[in-house]
Amino acid sequence: MIKFLEPTDFSEATSLLDQYAEEAKVIAGGTSVVMMLQQKLIAPSVLISLGRVSNFDFIRHEKDGLHIGALTKLRDLELSEVVKKFCPALAHTFSVVANIRVRNQATIGGNLSAADYAADPPAMLTALDARAQVQGPNEKREIPLSEFFLGFYTTALEPNEILTEVIIPALPSSARAAYHKYTSISAEGRPCVAVGAFADFDPDGKCLDLRIAVGAAVETPQRLMEAEAMAHGHALTDELIAAIAEQYAQALDPLTDVRGSAWYRREMIRVFVKRALQEVRDDR
């Protein structure tokens, strides 16, 4: 029998986690944990539920950026006027996760902590330079998402830490973002390739800043600084976009699974980096 614990705040949750250590698994919306339990991929003796933790399902636009409580449901993020106003592409990202039944249940903290490579939010949030605020039994700290995902189902969270908040830095008004989810099988499936793109432009349309994160086709969301730097100071012409997309296609090492072979994913990285960049260029 699995013991089911229901702490009412994060301090209690982290001390329970500290106490049970490797035996315990934290569960929020359960869309990931329950599936892993059913498939016997994990076998914890204790489940620490965050279902009774209050005040962490918030969405706040503050000076320094967008703050999202870890227990916020993906469905709420998808529908939030605050998120839509802050970054329409981010709201779109949440709207394409799985299906409405999953989104009504899944939380952003759970989505990121699961570190499932075939997920949508990680690529977009990585492109937006988001940070994870995490809490341990004694201290809080921040981890940039670029350092958060370490591998398949593995994060930089210590065994006794819980993700409590996601912070997305303020976006310049001249910046634009795009998220492209490519599903190769069912339209409701997980992504074969996920591309999050962010770009800022000067008044002449020259690119001041560019960040592209590719997920789902690789173990963790990947950015290529060199390829991004190719855009600095230049307009995003079709030729430049093609060159950047080619860099991503060549440099990344895609994986093979039911949603596509490494060969196919390389081809799709090229296509969807291109399409995402075209969108940030054209979508005013």
Added chain:
Amino acid sequence: MIGESVPMLDSVARVTGAVDYMINLRLPNMLFGKIVRSQAPHAKLLKVDHTNALQVPGVVAILTGEDLGANAFYGVAVKDQGVVAVDRVRYVGEPIAAIAAESLSAAEEAALLIDIEYDELTAVFDSQAAIQAGAPALHEKSPNNIFKHAKLRHGDLDAAFAAADEIFEDTFTSPVAQQASLEPHVSAAQWDGEHLTLWTASQAPFMVRKTLSEILGIAPEAVRVIVPPLGGGYGGKGHIRIEPLVAAMARKTKGRPVKFVLSRAEEFVTVTKHAASITLKTGVKRDGTFTARQVTIYWNGGAYADASPMLVPAGMVRSVGPYRIPAVSVDSYGIYTNLPPAGAYRGAMSSQTTWAYESQMDIIAHKMGWDPLEFRMKNLFVSGEHFATGEELHDVHFVECLEASAKGLGASPSPLTPPPGGEGKRGRGYGVMMKSTVATSKSQARLKLMVDGTVMLYTSTVEMGQGGHTTMAQITAETLGVPLSAIKVIGPDTAITPFDSTTSASRSTSMMGNAVIAACGSMKKKLFELGAPLLETPPDQLRTENGFIVADETSISFGDILKRNNLNELDEAGEYSTSLGLDPETGQGVATPHWHQGAGAAEVEVDPETGRITILRYSAAAFAGRVVNPRMAQLQNDGNVIFGLGPTLMEEILFDGGQPTNPNLADYAIPSIRDIPNELISICIESDKGEMHGIGEMTLPSVAPAIANAIEDAIGVRIKDLPITAEKILQALREKAEK
């Protein structure tokens, strides 16, 4: 009443979750069952030790091969499958032991403690590899692994090929797939002395009863099989599945009931769609007619023959196609491999065969420079012609089906926002299907009229979401002349409801429908006899209307007829059966009481950068004979197309050394609401003869070839291996560009 779109009788209950599915069944004192399954694809069982498992608190009994007698083997024709494995396992997932415990967690804990030792044998997974010399034989009685070879021989094949101007030879494959009904397999059993009651989610309660009586050595009448409404069947519950194991387990629990619910992962090793490799050699003349067709089919039956000895000959008949072909030869092989047993899958065997013959139609048309639609129209059977079995075809409407489905696409291309790349290529494709139903089967129905005018309809037709009970109620209401609200449908329960062969092969509306009509006829005759003196009118001048017997100027309610005759109730029965078949050596004879006829037309758009296709429109036409309920008929047509998109575009169980690697609905994709074509057009063709046909499969098998044909029309590539994934299309596009 027939021809009215009344809502399904249990539609509200289905939507609100109030239906008493098997999964909700709780019996007093009930135990929970768990199956221990083989981890090896092919092995001798050296040891199955349950000593430690029995010590787990809450464990009541454990079933292993040692408990089984010599008769504990089953299968439709070849009894090769044990209730649990004895001495040897032949696929990953094969039941080796079962546990009954006070709680599911106790059963699961005990399952881990069963000590099994395997001596692994060489395994073979591919049907064509399994028939090569030197391949490991799965069963002693079939040294070459072929458990069934069905043959059809019609006309002088050599002469006919010699007369051809062009000969085409193509091979088309379908992978292992799963029926994936929302409700898993679930059964519960309870013994009372030598009497067994079994509750099960099955499409064939009397087949279950017969098999259990044989395995358990008790009379069929000592077995009571009760079937609550199903959450989908699709053929996956059409034959014997976990019922023998559940019944055998319950025999060891001293009268306590035990219930088994399979997990989704277990579903994928319980029954599958046959993987098939189909080679068609077809001769045509320059005038656009056929001379000959030779078909070779390798069906991957998995580790046990199961229902395949019946399905492999059905697949033979269903592989020829609805075209005039003077000489035909078919060899249809059922082959053992170390994969889970294959069974019926909605559109059984036709899903694989139609994929082959309708794909080849377009290959031929393109090569010969013919219009694919005209080529089909010119060669489709019409009434009065003879099929390759020698039988005369009646009530044939292939041309109407194809015309209607093609017309349903409309003259203008579908309006749609451009795809992301902006360069989508569009095409249209067509497919026609000809499928037999069960040649020999029987349906019985019983009606009981009560004093208050209620009519109880006792039927063993299984309600599995298709609306079978609503259909039978409508037929009763129409034929008997009573309001629909007066009818209560009871069953299936083999202790109460009369015999029916099976709810499958789209046979119920026709077969059970006719049994219900016969029962209504008897009931009316009886009521006329009893009512005639009361109305002072001869029986032949009476009619029924709205629950009354009506004469010219007088009438009396059914209930009052009973009261005036001092009767509490009136019981009448009806039966309908067919007894047909083919010669086993030549395949000549009569394959089916009537042919299932359907057609489909697809308009697709292909993104040439990704290979991903969007189905803009799909138009499906079925020959329905006479439509009982237009709304439900449309839902069947739509459901067929949506279901058909699965094997067409995405469904395939992947195996690694016989172990399924995607046995869950996150990795094994089935069509979602967002995969449905932007426009779904449903057409039912009716006949003036008014014979009712089933429509549960008619428009399904055409989906795959219609889409493949539309893809070739759009971008000039031909996919011959299902499923048609975006990756395969892109690969084909690249290969074409390199040429």
